[in-house]
Amino acid sequence: MGKIVTLGEIMLRLSTENNNRFIQSSTFRADYGGGEANVAVSLANFGIPTEYVTKLPNNPLTESIFRYLKGNGVETKNIVLGGERLGTYYLEVGTSVRASSVIYDRKHSAFSTLNFHELNLDSIFDNCDILHLSGITPALSESCHVLMDLIIKKAKSLDVLISFDFNYRSKLWPIDKASKVLVSYLPYIDICFAGSLDAEHIMNLGSNKTLIEYYEEILSKYPNIKYLLSTKRETHSVNENSLTGFIFKDGKLFSSDKYKFQIVDRVGGGDSFAAGALCGIYNNLSPQEIVDFATAASVYKHTVRGDANLVSKQEIEHIIKNGISTVSR
Numbered sequence: 001m002g003k004i005v006t007l008g009e010i011m012l013r014l015s016t017e018n019n020n021r022f023i024q025s026s027t028f029r030a031d032y033g034g035g036e037a038n039v040a041v042s043l044a045n046f047g048i049p050t051e052y053v054t055k056l057p058n059n060p061l062t063e064s065i066f067r068y069l070k071g072n073g074v075e076t077k078n079i080v081l082g083g084e085r086l087g088t089y090y091l092e093v094g095t096s097v098r099a100s101s102v103i104y105d106r107k108h109s110a111f112s113t114l115n116f117h118e119l120n121l122d123s124i125f126d127n128c129d130i131l132h133l134s135g136i137t138p139a140l141s142e143s144c145h146v147l148m149d150l151i152i153k154k155a156k157s158l159d160v161l162i163s164f165d166f167n168y169r170s171k172l173w174p175i176d177k178a179s180k181v182l183v184s185y186l187p188y189i190d191i192c193f194a195g196s197l198d199a200e201h202i203m204n205l206g207s208n209k210t211l212i213e214y215y216e217e218i219l220s221k222y223p224n225i226k227y228l229l230s231t232k233r234e235t236h237s238v239n240e241n242s243l244t245g246f247i248f249k250d251g252k253l254f255s256s257d258k259y260k261f262q263i264v265d266r267v268g269g270g271d272s273f274a275a276g277a278l279c280g281i282y283n284n285l286s287p288q289e290i291v292d293f294a295t296a297a298s299v300y301k302h303t304v305r306g307d308a309n310l311v312s313k314q315e316i317e318h319i320i321k322n323g324i325s326t327v328s329r
Contacts, residue, residue: 002129003049003075004278007151008036008137009111010054010065011087013267013307019095022103028090032068033307035134035167038268041308042275042297044073046316048282051075053124055114057083072308080118083110091267094238100266104171112141116150130191130278131155132163135182139172145181152188161226165193165274166202175201186222191281193274194218195230215248229277229291231270231298239263241302245273245295249287256295265305272301272309276316296320 014028040052052074056062058081065086069076087106094100106112125131133152138145155162164185168178179202186192186203199205199214209217215228227249234242241263245256276297280290296319301309 001049001282002127003051004040004043004130004132004282005051005053005124005128006036006040006043006132007053008034008134009087009106009109009140010034010037010052010056011089011106011109012061013089013091015091016093019093022090022092022101029305031306032065033268034087035136035165035271036132037069038271038308039132039275039278040074041069041072041310042272042301043279045310046275046279046313048279049075051078051124051128053078053080053119055080055083055111055118057081057085057110059086061086072310078120078124080114082118083113085109087111093265096237096239099238102171106140109140111144113143114147115143116147119151121154125155125158125160128155128158128160130161130163130282132165132274132278134165134167135178136167136169136172138181139169139178148185152185156188161190162188163191163193163274163278164189165270166198167193167270168198168202178202179204186218187224189222189225191227191229191278192218192225193229193270193277195232198230211246212248212253215253216251219248219251227277227281227287227290229273229294231273231295236260238266241266243269243295243299245291245298247277247287247291247294252287254287254291256291259295259299261299261302263302266302268307268309269298269301271307273298275309279313292320293317 011034013031013033016025040050043050087109090103092101138148229247232244242260244258247254273294276294280293296316
């Protein structure tokens, strides 16, 4: 079987420690993360041949990122070097009734200058089964917007399956602009991660509909989409959530069990769900098996500090089969 390729921006993540607020913090924990990079790391830890494509400045931080990616089994040979700086984001880790908060510092980052013609497309798409992208990339710059348009069309011309996570970020661009751009990708997408809020506010499909009603309407407009997936999160507190996963395939909606869990790190939960789903699709699992694996993967991620889900396929399968246990002996 072939590989899964993800393309997007990886950033330096600086997080407050001990649930401190920014104003209290004199030290920050450093990690690396970004939606598509998180998906790549998860997939590689699931044993799937995975390649990550981005653009990074030629400096020691980039050397550290290469070590992080390669250490998790991600192929990096087509990462472009150039540009002035690495994008950064700051995370104030919330607790109880205080939500976490993010500050982006990614304008004029190396990735935001990435040009489609800088990519080694023959190598990137060689033996590529799935290309995973997100709605974050076109929000970063006009260059990235053009890049997304061109790489989606290139992948489609090569019969590569296109996976797309809407991932709308209000701090990056206004919803009216995002709606126009993201909806333009729908005729090309095979695997779509989008929930009720995306259907209502991005696709403008109206309000007060059930998830299955939204999905049926989406497929009536875009029959090219093979899988529609999303999660429903219930917030009991910042530290305790419940999560249920959904997949719509061949006119049927399948759901996972509902998990209730304590949170160590909320960031990357959606990326872990996407990676779990792609793992299931890559391995030709049934829709029920796909959503069960994806949801359990997302739940597991909430127990792992940092952006990425550093767990194996076997650990996820153990949760599905045996439930959550206190000690593994």
